[in-house]
Amino acid sequence: MQDNAVAAGEADRACLIGPYAGRHGIPAISALCDPWRLAEQADRIVAAADHDLAAVGLLLGRPVELLGEGPWAGATSAAEVATRAVAGWDLRDPFTGEPIDPAGAIALLAEWRRLIDANRRIAAVYGVAAWKRVTVDALLWDGRDGPRHARPSDRRTRSLISGSRVIAWKSRTAPDLPAGLAARGIAVGEIEDGFIRSIGLGANCVPPLSIIVDHAGVYFDPAGPSDLEHLLAEADIGADLQRRAAALRQRLVAAGIGKYGRASAPVAIAAPGRRRVLVPGQVADDRSVLSGGAGGGNLELLQRARSLEPDAWIIYRPHPDVEAGHRAGHIAEPVIRQWADEIDRDSPIAPLIDSVDALHTLTSLAGFEALMRGKAVTTHGVPFYAGWGLTRDLGAIPDRRGRQRSLDELVAATLILYPRYLDPVTRLPCSPEILVDRLESDRARVGSSLVMLRELQGRATRLWRRFGGQA
Structure with missing residues (x-):
């Protein structure tokens, strides 16, 4: 099946799904198109009853015309689609393997989706060392080909347009890069280690298990605002979240x-x-x-x-x-x-x-x-x-x-x-x-030969300090 759209007037926009590419002058839409955003823009959806966009349209409350047989045949409401979507499934928590209810599964998928959406707005990533990417890349994935690691003079950097958004690990980035990008109208955010980082030191090249991505500034620089400072100054942190924070603490x-x-x-x-x-x-x-x-x-x-x-x-x-x-x-x-x-x-x-x-x-x-x-x-x-x-x-x-x-x-x-x-x-x-x-449970270790080498190098430096008279 291929996604296609009818170029209709503003009063009657429709999204037509089926094997109609190239017929009737209907333009094809890339298979990478987000079905939720596509359906949000449609006034009417005509879809095969076994196509995911039929379910998306019904969940969004759009008028949907279903064709043929399939799991969504006869469905007329979001509640009906939701019931059918989870019927017969044995849902498991991916982290624990324990059963998870549909609401918990949806909340987890929604959190992943918010992360992917945030990453799609990042046009380039600078300064992330190769040894950190083994963990960091999963937190910057945009659902497609990202994260898009770049260098100051490569083609990706040259092709950035005004209004683009990038992030940089500034301590590992050329000092003049952020100012140069800002002069071109490109917003430069920061990426840094998180507060619960790893088993082992970053200086020993142990990759981080948490990061922060801050588009306003960075939390440790009081010269300007940061996303964390904004949260503390403005966010409504309700009772449920405070109880969760207390338990975590x-x-x-x-x-x-x-x-x-x-x-x-x-x-x-x-x-x-x-x-x-x-x-x-x-x-x-x-x-x-x-x-x-x-x-x-x-x-x-x-x-x-x-x-x-x-x-x-x-x-x-x-x-x-x-x-x-x-x-x-x-x-x-x-x-x-x-x-x-x-x-x-x-x-x-x-x-x-x-x-x-x-x-x-x-x-x-x-x-x-x-x-x-x-x-x-x-x-x-x-x-x-x-x-x-x-x-x-x-x-x-x-x-x-x-x-x-x-x-x-x-x-x-x-x-x-x-x-x-x-x-x-x-x-x-x-x-x-x-x-x-x-x-x-001691299941958080991420090691490599580079970690071992850095640990040996550190031991040698400490011995030199001790016996070189600099203790």
Whole structure:
């Protein structure tokens, strides 16, 4: 069967389905045409009773004339089509294999459809490393030939027209590309790692299991708005979504799940009678520090924390990417000891946060994780979670913020509404809860020979630091 359309007047547009291509002057429509949007534009649909467009038209409430025999013969309403569509089917959840009711299946398919529709508006993708595409591409698929990876000077880039929309992993993209595209009237959004990312470090080339795609800006740059900031400032986050966020938050805390995996072993901190304060280091040239760190670095943060907490037991935790030997931000141990009582290089961040009373940070995601665990958080920069009434903020908060949000509203926007998640087992887009299931059951590992090589390289760098006198 082939899709065809009758070129009728505005008062009587029809979509005619059947083996009539090339007859009666009827133009053919590509098989890639979206039947829902095609049917939405039709005043009348004439279709074979076994054609999917007949069902689509009835579901949309369009006048439909059915020809011949088929599953939709005699159907006259959306309810009748819906009943026939699910009759006799054994519906299963693709992630768990358990039975799923029709409403749940439709909700899942609708979510996938929204993702595909969003991706169809992306004309090109820049800066996604090949090792990340093994997971990222599934979250950017447009139902056809996308994602359309491009380079600054290739034919796809040259052919972009004004009004096109692209996304870029800007830290891995030529610095002049976004400005050059913007000058041509092309909207440049951003793609970045999500907040529940993987088992293992991105610096070790472990591909992400969640990403964010932000067409307004990016969440960690307070210089301009972002889609996340818009959600927090404007979205109506209702009671059902808040309850879902609370349940997700409680699961993450109970399982010790953070950005880079799961760890639940408690951390012993010997500081009897003293307030315990965690200061997490960050990557010095990370864009979140450069854009939202208020001009400070790890040493300045440590010094400020000591100034504000003179009697506290301060624990400094170097960033894992820095400790792995891949990124900037290293502070020699004798310097750290001038300001911190303890250095914790090995403990996973989640149980370490559980073991302290408070946290000081520039822009680290650890501050958000501390909020989820009920800890007092002081921000010295301007992270995305500052300015909503949940933190003590020492940085210059943009006037765009200021709305009071509850913790579960913050969690709902940050972990449910904003990111995209991939199930590492089925490689299908999923909810955050499914990814948490995989993390809890240790089924979220995505490894490769490149990961092993990067881990070995990091070990060599750490040994060089230790024995080269830079510890």
